[in-house]
Amino acid sequence: MPMKISWNWTVIIKVTKCCLFSSSKRGPAASQARLAVQIGTREERPSATAYSLGGDTSDTDILLEKKGNINALQRYRYQDYFDNLSKVYLDTAPNLLNTEEKLREVVQEEIANREKGCPSTGGSNRLEILNARYWSLSQEWWRWRSALHPGTQLWGFELWRSHPRWYMHRDLVNDCVGRQGCCARGCGCCVNRKIDDSRILGVGHCTLECACCERARGFEIPGEEKQRLKELYKISLEKGEDFRSRAIVRVSIWGITGSSWRDPFDMIEDAPPSYAEVSKIKGILKRP
Ligand SMILES: [Zn+2]
Ligand SMILES: [Zn+2]
Ligand SMILES: [Zn+2]
Numbered sequence: 001m002p003m004k005i006s007w008n009w010t011v012i013i014k015v016t017k018c019c020l021f022s023s024s025k026r027g028p029a030a031s032q033a034r035l036a037v038q039i040g041t042r043e044e045r046p047s048a049t050a051y052s053l054g055g056d057t058s059d060t061d062i063l064l065e066k067k068g069n070i071n072a073l074q075r076y077r078y079q080d081y082f083d084n085l086s087k088v089y090l091d092t093a094p095n096l097l098n099t100e101e102k103l104r105e106v107v108q109e110e111i112a113n114r115e116k117g118c119p120s121t122g123g124s125n126r127l128e129i130l131n132a133r134y135w136s137l138s139q140e141w142w143r144w145r146s147a148l149h150p151g152t153q154l155w156g157f158e159l160w161r162s163h164p165r166w167y168m169h170r171d172l173v174n175d176c177v178g179r180q181g182c183c184a185r186g187c188g189c190c191v192n193r194k195i196d197d198s199r200i201l202g203v204g205h206c207t208l209e210c211a212c213c214e215r216a217r218g219f220e221i222p223g224e225e226k227q228r229l230k231e232l233y234k235i236s237l238e239k240g241e242d243f244r245s246r247a248i249v250r251v252s253i254w255g256i257t258g259s260s261w262r263d264p265f266d267m268i269e270d271a272p273p274s275y276a277e278v279s280k281i282k283g284i285l286k287r288p
Helices: 009-020 027-040 059-067 070-084 092-116 126-145 152-161 170-178 197-202 211-217 223-233 243-254 275-286
Strands: none
Touching: 027 070, 027 152, 059 070, 070 152, 070 243, 092 126, 092 197, 092 211, 092 243, 126 197, 152 243, 170 243
């Protein structure tokens, strides 16, 4: 008798909240448990039906779920999405991820302002402005999250994001190192950032608002330059030739990366990267 759970974002938020401050579970057993939850959320479909809707399971998806090879399952979902649906839903994932970046900026600016003692701007408390901005962005986030294709894209996203530390995937840590974020210094800010339950959508790596990065840099980035850099790192698949954007989307939505057939959950860094790990990553970055 399959477990009956109606899968919706409330479930993910609950899973995320309950796991965020506990030690992350790793290994095949934890991956299988996540998969079992996802499988348990779907209703059995009739063996044959003449009519199909977006969101119906395919034979391949069912077979790969049964085998329990999460890498193969997520690769299949990614491929299916890009082969059949990406032309229609091209902007959804980049827009979702760009909104998440803005949420992180808000959360990190809030932390920076608290550290500096809540400076006021234009007569209004900056924290109040940021609080309202977080609310608006969370509306925007839901708009894009609910626009993911309710098939292989959404299933891949739900499975991957069921891990509260999905953003500590090796490739996302690597990207933070490349941008000289906190993962480049081993201070552990990205994994230990003090974020409460009301700011759960703002988890992740350093933005240009990170106070620790500013201290390490030794200067504040001027407004215009900040805008230019934000634009530079914006995720866009419009022209279909931006391979950084493609890689970030692939790893943030499906948790998979080229040249790795490991279980994606095993690619999550548990602890703040040690200096040895950082040097290793930097070594990879130096490769031509
Ligand atoms: Zn730091
Ligand atoms: Zn930082
Ligand atoms: Zn980081």
